[in-house]
Amino acid sequence: SSSKLLIKGGTVVNAHEMEIADVYVEDGIIVAVRPNIKVGDDVTVLDAIGKFVMPGGIDPHTHLAMEFMGTETIDDFFSGQAAALAGGTTMHIDFVIPVNGSLTAGLESYEKKSRKSCMDYGFHMAITKWDEIVSHEMEIMVKEKGINSFKFFLAYKGSLMINDELLLQGFKKCKSLGALAMVHAENGDAVYEGQRRMKELGITGPEGHSLSRPPALEGEATARAIQLAAFVNTPLYVVHVMSIEAMEEISKARKSGLKVIGEPVVSGLVLNESWLWDPDFITAAKYVMSPPIRAAGHDRALQAALSMGILQLVGTDHCSFNSTQKALGIDDFRKIPNGVNGIEERMHVLWDTMVESGQISVTDYVRLTSAECARIFNIYPRKGAIRAGSDADIIILNPNSSFEISAKSHHSRSDTNVYEGWRGKGKVEVTISGGRIVWQNDELKVVPGSGKYIEMPPFSYLFNGIEKADAKYLSSLKAPVKRLRSAA
């Protein structure tokens, strides 16, 4: 028997328009979107009058079951995804970390970890070293494995960090494959120096995390990555934009016509660093992530940039640890596992902060939480849209209902939550994943193994016009030479 669903009378929202309509779903696919759809009584009907019917959220930036800083993130592909679904996110893109530099071994490990998935997911791949083997593996990832984005770390000296020479090789390879280069933009050498200063000053607590890696180091690395991507003429995606300094570099680049995408994360948009000075170690340590959550003011500036289109989509960098894991750094902030939660909270916190406050429209919300991510990673309109033919990943949000966030009631395995106590308006009442109702009446009905791996093809719209620009650049180099020769 096939599963049939009718969502009746809601306001259907896409990235650029909304209308009151019914949505009819069969076997995991949206079949029709129009008013007054008539169906038989074998169809489950959901009343959405007065509510918003939107594409499920797509989180472009998560770390589930990641081995990192001497431990492993507390949420795996089941608990992290279950949490996501309870918060209205129906797809995420996770970062595969290579094993001893091997992309193939890294992917195998993540294929294993993701077998218990209960929602759709895709992969980015981190590049942590460079040689002929890695270069060839990148081709395989793009041409055979459905990965179209690679993250380069300019920080985490001694583990993930790569230098500018390798970064350029990686950028060139991305360009030749039609894959999107992503950067973690902090100057890792300067961070190392900053940490040495903290040691000299005897600062070992969580506040040292922020003091050792100020916004200038993020601004410098962002500018450098942008200039080097422009030198290669390939698009660039800056992950977790946390500061005004980084945001302004992105703004400048975009104004000059460069294809640069800026991804703020929820923690950077709504939190500030004051927690890091809390006398209780765990309270402070749970806010440690990199780049750091900044001083008050950066959060509001990032919100403004998001509302003005300077930044294009919102992720979470969900990388959750419990308090026992955070306690690894009790004597030394450098050993606190870096990362905060967000996969379950993103849709709610963003609605409350940006839509409820009037900073963005409901259609903007869909663009920033879902559609733009699908477009950038080249899976639109299969994902990121409510329209006939798209996957039935759908949420029903009630703008008049309220939500409250607490570690006591969240679905993550962590015992802490950086949004603890947050109350707001706009609640995801129903989540539909692959045509099945997985979240309703505050209850999850998730099935391990039901999530599908979504292959992401290379060459998104970001690559339009790049060949032309290259040809123009080449002829501009040759023209003066020709002129000089013919004059001689």
Ligand code: URP
């Ligand atoms: O602190 C963070 N951001 N942890 C996750 C790894 C990364 O850099 O994205």
Ligand code: ZN
């Ligand atoms: Zn090859």
Ligand code: ZN
């Ligand atoms: Zn990062």
Ligand code: ZN
């Ligand atoms: Zn991350």
